[in-house]
Amino acid sequence: MGSKQKERVHAILYWGLPVLAVILIVVAWVLFSAQHPELMPDPVSVWKRLIKTFVKPIGNTNLFGHAWASLSRVLLALLIAWAFGIFFGILIGWNRTARAIFGSIFEVIRPIPPIAWIPIMIMWFGIGELPKILLVFIGTFVPLVINTSAGISMVDKINISVGKVFGGSNMQILKDIVIPTALPSIFAGIRTSVSSGWTTVLAAEMLAAQRGLGSLVTKGWQGSDMALVLVAVITIAIIGSLLSFLLNKLEKVVCPWNSNK
């Protein structure tokens, strides 16, 4: 009887606590917004504002249009960064001479945060699509190169020697031994690049853009429309979680041996 009672208490706490936490958040939000409507809009007006983004579009497009504007920038930059970043990472991870020459230049540029590039990009290229895609490219290129080259240079020397003993050419060793071993590391780079790209595109849009979720944040902020800011921030958070969820699924398909660790 005693152990059964204990189990029941455990079950109540186990499922009750998360529910309690969520309830507390909602209550805190409602109470705070009731007292300070100018600081924090209440849930109902955020919902109304969300509906309004579809009824009365901002910048000629609804919320989906803005989300797609941000996403398409990230995707385009990611595709370019994946191609160049993985290639460059393999190059400097595999060839010591290339690492000495180009790796040093990379090491000098790397510590500059992508967001610090925004002003100079605007000065050079204005506020069109090109500077934003370049910025996201910078933000995604760096983690890719770091992870790829680390993965390549951590490959066990014995495996490479075995490849050599069996008469594999340099290219064959790279393709059949080194790259498969480095794949989990490359994938970690891809994962970091996606979240970094998503953050960078928002920063770029917040500083200068007509369309995109980041520009919605700035518009709401400048127009003291906090409900719009919250609508944009919540959308940003949802898309960010969806992206990382998709990557988790993808990782299980691409390198299934990695998930059992």
Next chain:
Amino acid sequence: MSVDKKKLEEGLKKYQNQQKKLSLKYALLSAAGILGFLLIWQAVVKMGLVNEARLPTPVTILETLIYKVSNESPDGSVLMVNILASLQVALTGFLSAIVIGIPLGLFMGWWEYADRFIRPIFELIRPIPPIAWIPLVVVWMGIGLQAKALIIFFTAFVPCVINAYTGIKLTNKTLINVSKTFGASNFEIFYKVGIPSSLPMVFAGIRVALGNSWSTLVAAEMLAASAGLGYMIQIGRTVARPDIVIVGMVVIGAIGAILSGLLSLCERRLLKWKVNR
């Protein structure tokens, strides 16, 4: 036997010499790479392939850097004041994230009920990029030190919690069972076994947090500030002075690199026991 030994030693020496030569060669190549990069940059601008008003030469940038050390224009503070302003904001946010985030993560990793209660709140905050907090925080708290430090806090907090949580969850079960057998209380095990074994992961979290803080700082200062490196860059952009902007970028990069070097140093000191295992 002795002949063999001699031969071996000779071979070893030869090998060491070869390695020394190789590392010298690569060091020289690295220097040549950077030097070549700067020379090409200088040449491209000087030859007029790129407008000098848009891309200043490395020499001009160096001159501006020296100029900014003792001059206040155009943003109203000398370089050192800007650096200190930025460091103050970044370190305030970063340290408070460590002080709050790591114990919270350890706590969540060790006590299940704490995990069940805090996790939903944490999972709501986590996916919001720190930059998106800026408007809300500015409306709530203005653009003072506290507001900027809070933004930095959000960005450094998440990796601290996640890594402390994962680190303590990965504690070797055998160690825990041994302590239990010897009669240690739950809190004692947490303190003497759980925390030390989570430290490597915690440090990895601190490293990510530091990088995040420094890069978010720039964003916070560009959107709302009255001094600091990000502010200096933003002013450089408004008055169309690319040299100021690039000086700001270079200084931010250099300080970021120095901070992460210092952290590595601490890590090596504190985790000495781990290397010897």
